[in-house]
Amino acid sequence: MDILPLPNIRFTWLDGGVTNLDGGAMFGVVPKPLWEKRYPCNEKNQIECPTDPILMQMDGKNILVESGIGKGKLTEKQKRNFGVTKESRLEESLQENGLTTKDIDYVLMTHLHFDHACGLTKYNGENYISVFPNAKIIVSAIEWNEMRNPNIRSKSTYWKENWEGIADQVETFTNEWSWRGIKLIHTGGHSDGHSILVVEDGEETVVHMADIMPTHAHQNVLWVMAYDDYPMNSIAAKQKWMQYGVEKKAWFTFYHDAYYRAVKWDLEGTLTAALERK
Template sequence: MDSLKINQTTVTWLNGGVSHVDGGTLFGPVPKVLWSRRYPCNEKNLVEMPTEPILIQHNQKNYLIDAGIGKGRFSEKDKRNKGISEESTIPEDLKTIGLSEQDIDVVLMTHLHDDHAAGLTKIENERLVSAYPNAKIIIEQSEWIAMKEPSKRNKGTYPKENWIAIEPQVHVFEGYFTTHDGIELFKTSGHSEGHSVVKLTLGEEVLIHLADLFITHAHINPLWVSAFDDYPLRSIEEKERWISEGLEKEWTFLFYHDAYYRAVQFDKATKEIKQSIKRSKKADVPLRYES
């Protein structure tokens, strides 16, 4: 597992499963001749898309950002349609660092699409139960409503099986949430109704996780938004705001879906990678930038 340690805080990426999506969907209106220079695809035009929750061990608490696709949550047909090639091994990952699912204190949900939320539940004795039974699950209010009352467009990615078992643990917030120990959530909308980003301030260091607004390091151009976004113009506005501030203040950007990088600090003038933590697990297709 890959990790980042700042003072007494440790950030660790867990394996929440791997899927493969159509490159054109991931990059929306951007022509393949442009995006493929920055992010490769395989011969079927599929892009590897990990779903890797971020464990933050901070102030004697265990926070988890999102929950991956889980294990045993999808039928073989669903796996084929969603391009799922690997299921979650989060319990095993936690065990290697002396933790279990019962030790997670808070789950911070950036949004509730099933590649982020299916792992909130698991199958136990042939029934769905909470995967993190002792955790508070923090969700933006409009996202929680969207999940419980999905539109025709979102019905497939907000199945009731993802929320029924966890409802008693859910704590909703409206617009902004803070843990009062340096972790903040800000609603952005854009990708989904209540999509939120996570900011962790550690003294002079700031880690920012823009979730599916900034899906991979190649999406640094604010105009590069995915076809998954419900409100693409809002995504562009929020990307411009957050990425500009992050570049200017030299924040470190964290990624959940990137097959090549865990964390990146960009040069504010060139927007090229200045410092990074690379994903130790090799991707299906090597990363090769064109000059």
Template sequence: MQLGEIKIDWLRGGELHLDGGTMFGVVPKALWSKKYPVNEKNLVPTRTDPIFVQFQGKNILIDAGIGNNRLTEKQWRNFGVAEESNVHADLCAKKLTEEDIDIILMTHLHYDHVLGLTGKRETGQYYSVFPNAQIFVEQTEWNEMREPNVRSKATYWKENWESIADQVVTYQGEIEPISGIKMIHTGGHSAGHAVIEFSSNGKKAIHMADIFPTHAHQNILWVTAFDDYPMDSIFQKQALFEKWMDGNSWFLFYHDAKYRAIKLSPAGELVDSILI
């Protein structure tokens, strides 16, 4: 995608198959299954594909995929892993390496977004996969990552932050790491969840991350069972849809198994799309 002067692409970060109930929460299967694929085990495919941005001479990643060799056999089975990360190969195809990534924007730090930031050597030591990148994270999210509560400790693991700690840049409210790309704290899915807005030469896009994880979550009341603060997700979706459903702006996805991006009219109708 060319968005003004911003070049946007997607890297293959892995694929999970999660229980339909976790992805659609209290919504009856009879409703959501009409909008999103599901297999006989009630598992739905979810991509974990980092958004790759080139702008103003910088190489930027949004979230990091599930990495390689970071999950145990039990986790592999429980998360329905169908594919691990191909980020390295995709960067090589662009004649780049992990060392060429300048900025990483983390919408939040759940395992399926952050695993790819850290690698594990045969000796058992962990290391930063993108050693030259500044990693932007909302302050509340970073605090909870390091001191998770009884619920969040299931997804915030010390192995995912210890080796990147000196690269992390925190913010509160909002930040514009590079002119035209803004991170805005929303909460909802997690306490420190953020969305990312893009603007260049009159062209606009938004990545709502996990408060709008797939096109099937367009109903503002449809939120995942992973959301720690579901009412915050609902209110934020409502406000953002009112702003961005204009028929011209793109909604970008990290998890969707069908679309990379879509445009929606003020009435919520699909205007344009980019398929995987």
């Protein structure tokens, strides 16, 4: 497993599954000859996009960022359309860290699209139940409202199977949620309720931009996805938080990147440090 140790917090990437999504959709209006140099595609024009949750451990608490694509929840057609080559091994990954799903105290959700939220519930033969029964699940109020009342566009990614079993565990926030140096901050952009994660630990800073910067190849603030509901909001948020992170010499972490778990850039945009995905 890939690990990023901070002075008081340990980041561990778990195995949440692998999708392969259309490169054109992932890079929006950016011409293929440009993005392909940064992030290669396969013969179907798909780029590899893992869905690997991050386990943060501090002060005896186990905090999960995102939940993976789950296991046994996607139809064969969905697997084909989303290029799923591997379903989640989240429970096995936790066991390898000496934990079970009952040991998770918080699940921090940047948003609730299926590739982030499928791992929140599982089928028990009768209905969908919570995978993390003892956790508080934190998400923005806007995102939670749209999850339960999707519009004509978003209903394809907000599924009742992913929220009905966890409704009594959800805690929402408006602008910001924080706990001991960990913050979820509402940005909008990718979805109306999208949030990013900012972690301050002593002299170290981590910025998790989630799906407004899904991979290192989306470093350019103008490179946003065609999936984004509000692309100009994505661009504005990227401008603000990338500048913040670079000035703080922060680690930028990723959920979808097939090559890097975390990187640092200098003021000129040059890569200065990287944790590669094994």
